[in-house]
Amino acid sequence: KEHATFSTIEEYENSQLLNFEEFMLNRLNHFIYLQLSNISNNKNLEQKYLDEQELYLSNKHKIFLGRKSTLNIIYKFLSPQDDKIDTFIMYSKSGYGKSALLYHLSKQKKSIIYRNLESNLYFRNYENLLTSIEYSSSNGSVHEIVIDGIEYLNIDDIEKLIESCKLKKQKLILSTNSNRVYKKLTNGKSYINEKLSSLVNDNSFKFPQK
Numbered sequence: 001k002e003h004a005t006f007s008t009i010e011e012y013e014n015s016q017l018l019n020f021e022e023f024m025l026n027r028l029n030h031f032i033y034l035q036l037s038n039i040s041n042n043k044n045l046e047q048k049y050l051d052e053q054e055l056y057l058s059n060k061h062k063i064f065l066g067r068k069s070t071l072n073i074i075y076k077f078l079s080p081q082d083d084k085i086d087t088f089i090m091y092s093k094s095g096y097g098k099s100a101l102l103y104h105l106s107k108q109k110k111s112i113i114y115r116n117l118e119s120n121l122y123f124r125n126y127e128n129l130l131t132s133i134e135y136s137s138s139n140g141s142v143h144e145i146v147i148d149g150i151e152y153l154n155i156d157d158i159e160k161l162i163e164s165c166k167l168k169k170q171k172l173i174l175s176t177n178s179n180r181v182y183k184k185l186t187n188g189k190s191y192i193n194e195k196l197s198s199l200v201n202d203n204s205f206k207f208p209q210k
Contacts, residue, residue, distance in 0.1 A: 046135040049122050056119040061100040074105060078144050078171050086166050090175040091182035098175045102148050109144070113137060117149035126157040130164075144171045151178035158185065 077088050092098055099116060106114035113136045117123045123132060129147070137143050145165055150158050158174070158181075165172040176182055 043135065046132055049120050049132065050136075053116055053119040053123075057099070057103045057116060061103050067097070067101055070101065071105060071108075074173070075109075077173075078109070086169075086171055087162050088171070088173045089182065089185055090173065091179065092177060094177040098177070099148050102146050102173065102175060106146060111143050112146055113143045114146040115148065117147065117152040124152040126153055126160075129153075129161075144173070146173045146175075148175045149177075150174045151176045151181050155181065155184055 074088065077085070090098055090102075099118070102114060103116070106112045113133055115123050115129060115132060117129075122128050133145060145161075147161070153161075162172060162174075174185070
């Protein structure tokens, strides 16, 4: 390979500078390409987890018996006019219909971001859960957040999520089948908290007497 010849030191330095600039530009372009690829891969990965959730829930909750009065209460909580309380905590034993109710609600109200922690191990990690919520709210709109199965998270992370949604003025619905988690979160707090006592009792939700 022929070596370039330079008549002056200045010419040599200018040439080296151009080579360095070209090298850095190539490195920068490569870095940008990798970042864009990661963003694309992350979006594909998030969508994969959402598809897995949908498959799990659509198979598990093919039949929804309906809780018209219960849904009306939740819709009242979610309405813009009802802004005094921003967190709704739902508790019942496993199998009483919480997930079916919330899954059905998310299908009715498209602004809801719904995550079922039972459906996927990925969502049970708090940081992953936040990333997934951000992925679904990337259009900048204010969404209602529904997290089903909060017993898979630790209490500190649940309380951080509550505060985060409060700061963003997002209504938050949480559900659990853990009496320990339910009592811990609702003890002395001004959340709306409801016990779902029966799968067939349509009047099982009542606003607490203040």
